[in-house]
Amino acid sequence: MAVHLWVRHETRETERRTPLIPADARRLIELGFTVTIERSPQRIFAIEQYADAGAEIVDSGTWVDAPTDAYILGLKELPDEPAELAHRHIFFGHAYKGQEGAAELLERFRRGGGQLLDIEYLTDESGRRVVAFGYWAGYVGAALGVLQYADQLKAPLQPTDKNAIDTQLAEVATPPRTVVIGAYGRSGRGAVDALSVAGAEVTTWGIDDTRELDKPALLGHELLVNCVVSFAPQPPFVEAADLTADRALRVIADVTADVTSDANLLPINTAITTWDEPVRLINDTPLLEVIAIDNLPSLLPREASEDFSAALRPQLEVLETGAVTWTNTAESFARNI
Numbered sequence: 001m002a003v004h005l006w007v008r009h010e011t012r013e014t015e016r017r018t019p020l021i022p023a024d025a026r027r028l029i030e031l032g033f034t035v036t037i038e039r040s041p042q043r044i045f046a047i048e049q050y051a052d053a054g055a056e057i058v059d060s061g062t063w064v065d066a067p068t069d070a071y072i073l074g075l076k077e078l079p080d081e082p083a084e085l086a087h088r089h090i091f092f093g094h095a096y097k098g099q100e101g102a103a104e105l106l107e108r109f110r111r112g113g114g115q116l117l118d119i120e121y122l123t124d125e126s127g128r129r130v131v132a133f134g135y136w137a138g139y140v141g142a143a144l145g146v147l148q149y150a151d152q153l154k155a156p157l158q159p160t161d162k163n164a165i166d167t168q169l170a171e172v173a174t175p176p177r178t179v180v181i182g183a184y185g186r187s188g189r190g191a192v193d194a195l196s197v198a199g200a201e202v203t204t205w206g207i208d209d210t211r212e213l214d215k216p217a218l219l220g221h222e223l224l225v226n227c228v229v230s231f232a233p234q235p236p237f238v239e240a241a242d243l244t245a246d247r248a249l250r251v252i253a254d255v256t257a258d259v260t261s262d263a264n265l266l267p268i269n270t271a272i273t274t275w276d277e278p279v280r281l282i283n284d285t286p287l288l289e290v291i292a293i294d295n296l297p298s299l300l301p302r303e304a305s306e307d308f309s310a311a312l313r314p315q316l317e318v319l320e321t322g323a324v325t326w327t328n329t330a331e332s333f334a335r336n337i
């Protein structure tokens with residue numbers, strides 16, 4: 001029987017991204033999938049594009065009555081109702097590390113007999129995540145850092161596109177001397193690309209470059225873009241003693257934004273910043289400001305959706321073939337439920 005994918009409307013009003021773009025919906029339909037798309041007023045792609053691709057179009061939130069064999073596909077949190085989740089859901093559940101609301105979500109799956117196929121746990125044989133939003137997070141995070149350094153960042157932030165960002169970056173007369181830490185990962189590569197559009201001089205540090213941290217070199221840069229994935233506590237990149245030190249560093253763009261974790265490598269900041277107030281003053285003289293927005297890719301909804309869908313679609317093609325990525329995420333659910 002055809003695999004049935006049901007793409008739900010995202011309940012967060014600021015969430016314009018989608019996990020499946022119309023071109024990838026078309027491709028799956030050509031392969032024999034049944035694709036249902038819920039209407040969603042804020043989604044960056046028009047519903048007509050999905051209809052043209054051959055998808056069935058339904059109203060927002062109707063997934064609750066979808067056939068039980070349908071896979072419900074989304075990005076962010078489910079609405080609070082129904083209390084029992086009977087379907088297989090593919091999305092970011094944030095449910096396995098004791099996060100806020102995690103126990104309640106798992107309980108809903110337990111009661112309904114459904115399954116969470118969490119995209120974060122869709123990993124290959126080596127444990128590496130195969131679908132993530134990193135590149136555009138790094139791109140937009142570094143861009144915000146450059147604009148703040150140049151005193152050209154306007155709040156509140158609004159979803160935009162790459163062309164608009166690139167135009168702003170190209171107008172910065174004196175871009176900051178920048179260090180990108182975690183430069184060879186997904187978000188690090190995005191950051192380096194944005195910085196090259198700005199014409200900034202960039203130092204790229206990977207994991208081998210920070211083992212013995214060269215603090216004077218770090219503080220000699222005007223902008224720091226943090227793109228590392230960190231699981232265990234290690235010596236911080238910037239700490240309290242550095243605030244009053246003689247330094248060039250003025251702006252930190254913390255793409256990692258793991259601000260409440262024990263492994264936060266920027267403990268001078270312990271709270272995220274927002275689209276309304278993207279910048280926090282950490283120290284007055286000498287100046288140090290931080291940007292730590294945790295939903296950066298939502299600021300570039302089209303590019304982020306295209307990139308994400310390009311990585312997810314091949315996985316969806318093997319959804320029912322016993323592929324290791326799906327068995328890995330199913331096992332994560334089984335361990336945590």
Ligand SMILES: NC(=O)c1ccc[n+]([C@@H]2O[C@H](COP(=O)([O-])OP(=O)(O)OC[C@H]3O[C@@H](n4cnc5c(N)ncnc54)[C@H](O)[C@@H]3O)[C@@H](O)[C@H]2O)c1
Nearest residue numbers: 134137182184185186187206207210228229256294295296
């Ligand atoms: N703010 C946001 O909106 C947003 C969006 C997406 C991802 N993220 C976060 O950004 C982080 C990076 O994500 P990614 O997809 O780029 O991950 P990734 O795994 O692709 O890259 C991380 C890189 O960091 C490097 N690294 C680890 N420890 C290091 C150290 N001590 N020094 C230097 N380099 C080190 C790794 O070698 C790797 O190359 C993650 O924590 C992720 O959750 C944030």
